[in-house]
Amino acid sequence: MNGPNHVAIIMDGNGRWAQERGLKRSEGHKEGAKTLEKLAIHAKELGIKVLSVFAFSTDNFKRSKEEVDYLMNLCITYFNEKLSKVIDNNVKIIFSGRKENLREDVLEAMKNVTEKTKNNTACILNICFNYGGQEEIVDATKKVFKDLKEGKLKEEDLNKENFYQYMYQNLPPIDFLIRTGKEHRLSGFMLYQATYAELYFVDTYFPDFLEKNLDEALEYYSTRDRRFGSVKTD
Numbered sequence: 144m145n146g147p148n149h150v151a152i153i154m155d156g157n158g159r160w161a162q163e164r165g166l167k168r169s170e171g172h173k174e175g176a177k178t179l180e181k182l183a184i185h186a187k188e189l190g191i192k193v194l195s196v197f198a199f200s201t202d203n204f205k206r207s208k209e210e211v212d213y214l215m216n217l218c219i220t221y222f223n224e225k226l227s228k229v230i231d232n233n234v235k236i237i238f239s240g241r242k243e244n245l246r247e248d249v250l251e252a253m254k255n256v257t258e259k260t261k262n263n264t265a266c267i268l269n270i271c272f273n274y275g276g277q278e279e280i281v282d283a284t285k286k287v288f289k290d291l292k293e294g295k296l297k298e299e300d301l302n303k304e305n306f307y308q309y310m311y312q313n314l315p316p317i318d319f320l321i322r323t324g325k326e327h328r329l330s331g332f333m334l335y336q337a338t339y340a341e342l343y344f345v346d347t348y349f350p351d352f353l354e355k356n357l358d359e360a361l362e363y364y365s366t367r368d369r370r371f372g373s374v375k376t377d
């Protein structure tokens with residue numbers, strides 16, 4: 144059985160991880176960022192081609208200003224410095240999401256890390272930041288309308304395969320989607336790309352979801368029979 148090409152993770156449970164230890168929620172995010180660094184390197188070692196992660200949703204702006212500011216600052220630090228090990232591992236970092244509402248210094252850090260890693264080839268780390276799956280489909284539809292209006296696309300030529308070109312990033316479909324932290328929902332994460340993804344929900348809070356946990360999850364994936372709507376003929 145082949146391993147998954149595109150793995151996605153909804154990194155949930157940072158806040159509860161911290162609160163259960165009597166720490167501030169921000170400590171959970173800090174620990175979660177360290178976990179992400181380890182998983183990105185491990186994913187590359189396993190031959191996974193794309194790792195997409197949900198780092199900040201458009202709805203996360205509803206959190207306290209203190210928490211939002213903390214997450215933005217943490218990301219700047221990570222994009223500017225802490226992801227260097229990931230970068231040294233030939234991982235290309237890209238982002239999916241809306242640029243609106245993001246601070247200039249955050250956008251700058253995102254731009255720098257994208258530029259720095261643009262020629263890396265071993266694995267893509269797609270960080271979904273200020274991201275919503277419904278928003279992505281709406282934004283893609285607007286791009287489709289624009290191309291139709293400008294004569295760059297004919298209505299009859301649009302199909303479910305080339306629609307991917309209109310998403311924030313033109314990535315392959317998700318094969319395996321993991322959600323940590325006890326909840327069993329998608330929260331709008333990469334809805335179009337996750338159409339036929341195998342789903343894996345695990346109670347472990349994200350900061351504790353380390354390399355061996357990813358191995359365990361992939362073990363589960365290897366037992367799945369992916370039929371894509373067809374039936375098995377043997």
Ligand code: FPP
Nearest residue numbers: 154155156157158159172175176198218221
């Ligand atoms: C969900 O946990 C997690 C987030 C909203 C943020 C995830 C961010 C990181 C792992 C750090 C990202 C770092 C980089 C470099 C991209 P939660 O806060 O919803 O936890 P809870 O459900 O227990 O409250």
